[in-house]
Amino acid sequence: MKKYVHAFLAIACLSATTLRAEDAAAVELELKPHATNPLGYDKTELTVKKGVKVKLTLNNTGSAAPQPHNFILCKVGKLDAVGALANLMMTDVNGMAKGYIPENKEDILAHTMLVQIGQKETIEFTAPAEAGDYPYLCSFPGHWLLMRGVMHVTE
Template identity: 25%
Template sequence: MKFRQILLTSAVALALSACGGQSPAPAADTAAPAADAAPAAEAAPADAAPAEAAPEAAAASKPAVVENCATTIEANDQMQYNADSITVPASCAQFTINLKHVGTMGANVMGHNVVIAAQSDMEGIDQDGAGVTPDHVKADDARVIAHTKVIGGGESTSVTFDVAKIKDGGPYKFFCSFPGHMTLMQGSIQVQ
């Protein structure tokens, strides 16, 4: 299963490079062979800094700012969210996640969404939804707590859900279900 995700991520990166897009993400993927990562770094030295920063960013927590039972998460053309955790106040009955795509690439090439689910369901949701709808989430998938539509550069969307759905069980995560993105674009969501 992990091999499929790596293969899919590599295919997306290859397609982007063929179209002139930039994708430093495969260079940051530690599961990819080092020989594959080196040519990408040599081909675009300007992209080396974000790719090298990714492991450091994963080690340092980037919690989302939460105000009035809502947060705004930004996604970019380098397959990254600006936050890796969301703490929902226990006093909230409903919570809203606003997603803003701060990149420039279209939804068909570098689209992003936010899907909320139990961590144990992520891989199945990602695989079952790949390519089935424009939002890459299978219709009526009971494992999905909430999700936004897929958006491209310069676009925004949001989703509001009942907090009770993530109070028990878990752990819960938010992630991007665009094919190949979940590996890099995910974070924890919890009620406190």
């Protein structure tokens, strides 16, 4: 019996000290268009811990040249691949209705829809489980080449 009590206590202690993604505090982030650069975000680097819940708001206000924007978080090393898909959206007659979000989402981890001038959208997602540098971009036609950044996911 004593053996079972010790085993139970050991398991209870281990499970109590394990930090699960759902136990981690949520991180709230806000991105806006850059105040003086119409094709840039106000933050080109964001940092979160792996597995944390992220609440990201894209607030499309305050830009020097107001235009619609979105936010797409890509897998590591997939900025150019997602950007190429964004370029193809320019010829899609339904591109605006689709928010200029590529149909092939294989390399996309999270995204907002197209946020109109003066509007904002909040999305919630879990940060990747692996540490790394995850690129993000705006896929509105012509924007992704300049309107981009990196989400650093750390241990």
